[in-house]
Amino acid sequence: MTRILTIEDEHDIRRFLRTTLGANDMTVIEAETGKAGLQKASSQSPDVILLDLGLPDMDGMDIIRQLREWGRIPIIVLSARGQESDKIEALELGADDYLTKPFSAGELIARIKVALRHANRPQGDAPFTYDYDGLSIDAAARRVRLDGEDVHLTPIEYKLLAVLARNSGKVLTHGALLNEVWGKHSQDSQTYLRIHTQHLREKLKDDALNPRFIVTEPGIGYRLKP
Numbered sequence: 001m002t003r004i005l006t007i008e009d010e011h012d013i014r015r016f017l018r019t020t021l022g023a024n025d026m027t028v029i030e031a032e033t034g035k036a037g038l039q040k041a042s043s044q045s046p047d048v049i050l051l052d053l054g055l056p057d058m059d060g061m062d063i064i065r066q067l068r069e070w071g072r073i074p075i076i077v078l079s080a081r082g083q084e085s086d087k088i089e090a091l092e093l094g095a096d097d098y099l100t101k102p103f104s105a106g107e108l109i110a111r112i113k114v115a116l117r118h119a120n121r122p123q124g125d126a127p128f129t130y131d132y133d134g135l136s137i138d139a140a141a142r143r144v145r146l147d148g149e150d151v152h153l154t155p156i157e158y159k160l161l162a163v164l165a166r167n168s169g170k171v172l173t174h175g176a177l178l179n180e181v182w183g184k185h186s187q188d189s190q191t192y193l194r195i196h197t198q199h200l201r202e203k204l205k206d207d208a209l210n211p212r213f214i215v216t217e218p219g220i221g222y223r224l225k226p
Contacts, residue, residue, distance in 0.1 A: 002116065005029045005046035007037030007063065008078065009055055013101075017050065020105040026112075034058030038066060046073060048115050051095070053079040053086070061089060068094035074115035078103070084219040091173050091220065098171070114169035114226050130165040132225055135204065135213055137165050146204060156181065157200045160193075161224075164214065169226030171217050197222060 002025070006017045009032050021028050029044050031037035034055045041049060049067065053060030064075060074096045079086065082100045090098055096118065097111050127140035134147040139162060144151040153161065163180045164172065172180075174190050182192060197214065200206075206213050215223050 002026045002048070002112075003029060003044070003046045004048050004050060004112070005031065005037065005040055005044065006050045007031045007034065007055065008050065008052040009033065010052070013052070013078070020108060024109055034060070034063045037063060041067060041071075041073065047119070048074045048076065048112055050076050050078050053077060053081055053090070061093060064090060064093040064095055072119070074119050076111055076115055087220055088173055091171055092175060096170055117226065118167060118170055128166055130168060132168070133212060137161065151203055153200070153203060156196055157203065160196055161200055164222065164224035168224040171221055171223045173221040177221060
């Protein structure tokens with residue numbers, strides 16, 4: 001069974017998580033403080049961590065930092081903090097997703113499934129495949145097809161799409177995409193990212209207002225539908 005560590009101090013939220021996750025055949029490990037959460041993350045090997053940022057003993061951002069120092073366990077932030085700056089900071093520190101309270105049981109389970117799929121995908125430059133709603137990517141052959149037809153992309157457009165596809169379902173911040181596609185010295189070049197994303201959408205016949213593939217997370221970044 002999938003093991004989920006919840007680091008949450010609110011009793012009602014813990015009960016909701018326990019009921020929801022248990023109903024979906026997931027084992028729940030509970031921690032009410034950041035210190036206890038770090039200890040259980042180390043000793044009980046959870047598959048996913050659900051983390052509240054507003055804990056009584058530690059700030060959730062510090063917990064993300066510590067978790068990322070020694071592991072890649074998927075982290076989904078569950079927080080009442082809805083500001084873009086909080087979301088960006090958490091994602092930049094290494095969180096895999098961010099849900100603002102209140103959220104539905106269905107959305108939570110969907111986000112956990114995406115995080116699990118992402119954790120089991122090849123990392124680095126290992127070949128991968130992507131197939132969704134007529135869009136297929138064969139990274140080994142560097143081939144992209146849409147509705148059975150080859151899509152001809154520039155090297156930058158292909159690299160941008162490949163990064164999104166390798167992390168499909170996961171929000172990638174502007175900074176993360178710039179670093180992956182253009183390198184670590186391009187953090188102030190969001191214009192490049194916007195232009196190439198627009199060109200990529202045109203070739204994929206994708207509408208930014210009603211996205212088939214690439215979803216804009218306003219003020220944060222982009223994600224490719226899983």
